Amino acid sequence: MCHVSVGHAARLIEEAGLPTVTVMTRPFGFRAEGMKVPRTVITRHPMGRPLGAPHDAPRQRQVLRAALDLLGSATANPTVVELPELYRPKVLKVTSED
Amino acid sequence: MSKAVAEVLQAMGESPPEEGETLAEFKRSFAYGSRTDLLFKFIKNLSDRDAAEFIRSLLEKLGETLDDGNLERLTEHVVEWNARAYAHEWEDRWRYEAGPFAPLTKPLAECRLGLLTATGHYVEGDDPAPLGEAGLTQEEAIPRILEFARAEPILSAIPFDTPPGRLRARHPGIDIRAYVEDPNVAFPLERLREFVAEGVIGELLPAAYSFVGITAQTSLLKKEGPAWAELFRDERADAMLLVPV
Structure with a gap:
């Protein structure tokens, strides 16, 4: 909703x-x-994570930049752009050392 | 099971799962039931056969990921099946044959931009008190989703320079964990301030705005929505960025 x-x-x-x-x-x-x-702008991210994973500032910026660019480039309703990038959690947590 | 959880279940008319539970009951339990999980509540929308296939293939991919650590395989799987589960909502009442279009009239670098999200953010100490109650936690809000759906939306103004540590969020319809961890996941105050500093956009409105997206549609359409549009115009916004969750 x-x-x-x-x-x-x-x-x-x-x-x-x-x-x-x-x-x-x-x-x-x-x-x-x-x-x-x-x-x-549609992102291939899970629900609740539209701009990117937590602390993935580069992806968040990339998505926002695409949105801002669309403000000026769209010429009709509806204009839909789907970004191909996959969701990427920032840190792969590995707790056990060799 | 904790006493608090048992009380919530009782209040919602949901009993803890029993032996002999059907697949249909299992699916429903993730959406405001005994296994509430707002990230996976979509499985109740799948047919029994599709739900079984989603879980089977999820486990298969999990098995592959144990050995190669490729999490993208899992997130893609969840995103795709989530989209499939919601695709039938095409059939619902909120469809329009045409819509408005207002062109951007100046370069982005000269624009004054506003932000409106449906994430349910507010500033610590300035609780919009939905359902007339300040201090409602996320856990307390979730079982009251139907009350949110019938209530008028309340707009919170959040200054763009609010420190992330002072942001709060509450939303009975969505898994908010990611944007509690980093608000910029859905409420990008810091990212937009960076764009202003870099000259990508001209300036921001003094405050960003947020409301809980589960709300009374008729009221939003007739009352709050038009008032918000007028507010953003009065604040001399040139464009608005919108983020639903």
Whole structure:
């Protein structure tokens, strides 16, 4: 339902004349087209982790940069871009030493 | 099982699993039942056959990952099956044939950007008190999801320079662990401040905004949503970044 709420917010804000861009994870990607969300970046990340894994600042920046670029490059509703990068937890924890 | 968990289950009309449980009961138990797990609640949407195949193939991939440590195989599996489980929601009522489009009218580097997320963030000491109760924990909020779904959304203003340690989040519909660990996973205050410092975007609104995405849609559509749009315009935003979870 979160994505319905934000889909509605995006439509209302856009109707008020402000451009929007929405970042969502792939499990909810169908909403972008279905609700005619103006601009959407979809990431192949698990639910609740739209911009990247905790402390994966480079991925978070990459996703945000794609979203910001889409603000200017999109020309019609709906414009949907799916990023191909896979989710990558930042640290592989290995506790036992040789 | 702790007394507190047993009480929550009792309040929700859910009993602890018993011998002879069916696959349908097992699936349902992950979505606000005896095994509540908001990351895997999607399996209740799968048919019995698909749910069994999801679990079988998950174990197969886990076995492969034991030897090569390739976690991508597992996360991809979860993302794909999660998408499959939710795909049928195409059929629901919130579909539109057309939608609005407002073009960006100036270069990004001159834009004043705002952030609105449905993550349920707020600043420590400024609890929006959903359901009329300040101090509700994530664990207390989860079994009350239906009350959230019927309540009007409350917008929290969060100054962009809020230290991460003062951010709090609560959301009965989503596994919030990742963005409790690092808010930038879904509420990217620090990343957006970096972009301003680097000149990628012009400036930010004084505050970012957040609400709990599980909320009353009719109220959001008729009352809060239009008021929020007006607020962002009054604050002279040139564009808004939105993040649902």
